[in-house]
Each structure stands twice: as structure tokens, then as C-alpha cells.
Amino acid sequence: MASDSEARLRAASLRVTRPRLAVLAALRDHPHVDTDTVLDLVRADHPTVSHQAVYDVLRVLTDAGLVRRIQPARATARYELRVGDNHHHVVCRSCGAIADVDCAVGDSPCLTASNDHGYVVDEAEVVYWGSCPDCATERTSQRSASSEGSR
Ligand SMILES: [Zn+2]
Numbered sequence: 001m002a003s004d005s006e007a008r009l010r011a012a013s014l015r016v017t018r019p020r021l022a023v024l025a026a027l028r029d030h031p032h033v034d035t036d037t038v039l040d041l042v043r044a045d046h047p048t049v050s051h052q053a054v055y056d057v058l059r060v061l062t063d064a065g066l067v068r069r070i071q072p073a074r075a076t077a078r079y080e081l082r083v084g085d086n087h088h089h090v091v092c093r094s095c096g097a098i099a100d101v102d103c104a105v106g107d108s109p110c111l112t113a114s115n116d117h118g119y120v121v122d123e124a125e126v127v128y129w130g131s132c133p134d135c136a137t138e139r140t141s142q143r144s145a146s147s148e149g150s151r
């Protein structure tokens, strides 16, 4: 699927380079990963690509609109390829797992401000916080284990 990534780069008038293709491939397989994870993924296949090159590629791709950068409160920035649809995210408070949530209403900005103060609103940033299924299960089993122990 390198040709798909090449087409994206060309459509954004960006030169097709190995680090750029490697970052796009990493994000295609692993959405919502942070910079360090992108680095690990890229360097697993391309050990010669430098840290700085990966940082630069992430910045260039984000600026070009090929990659979306999301930054939930108190979390490190994550990157994903799903751009341009104003979708939202649900974040696990315990482990930081992130999943996509489609817009609540439809097209962006998806939520209508009760008072827009005359602003032209084009994006609504919504983050749902909670426990992912794994963490929720773990918590329930811990709770039942400790209540059994106290009996
Ligand atoms: Zn979790």
C-alpha cells in the first residue's frame, strides 16, 4: 500500500521520501500513537532513520493536513491519519488508550454552541474520558477479589 501513501504525499505537493512513507505506514497500522511510539515503529523497519527526521516528518505531515495531531489534557500528543472529519475521541484515564468516536450529530462542527457569540464555529473538540474495556474489567475483578479476601 506504499502507492497509497505516495499518492497522499504527491497530492499534498510533498516529496516522496523513505522517512515520510515509513511514518505514514506506522500511523496506518497504529492510529493514535505518540511520537516515541512512531519512532520505535519506524526504526524497527528503518534503523537508519534519525529521531530528528521522524520529528520533522510528523511536523511536515501535520502542517500539510495529512496527519492529525490530537492532544488530550495531561496526555502526550498523538498522531493519526484520519483527518478532516472532526471526529472525536474516547480516552482511558488509566492506560491512555484512545478510540475514535464519530461526530455526535453529523458534519463538523457537529455540536451547536448554545451561544456562539457571533463566531463562525467550524470545529467542536470533544474528548470523552473513562475506562477502556480492559481497565474496566481489571478494576471489577480487583474489586471482587478484595471483597472475597475480606470475607
Ligand atoms: Zn485502559
Ligand SMILES: [Zn+2]
Pocket: 031, 032, 080, 082, 087, 088, 089, 099, 100
Ligand atoms: Zn482518531
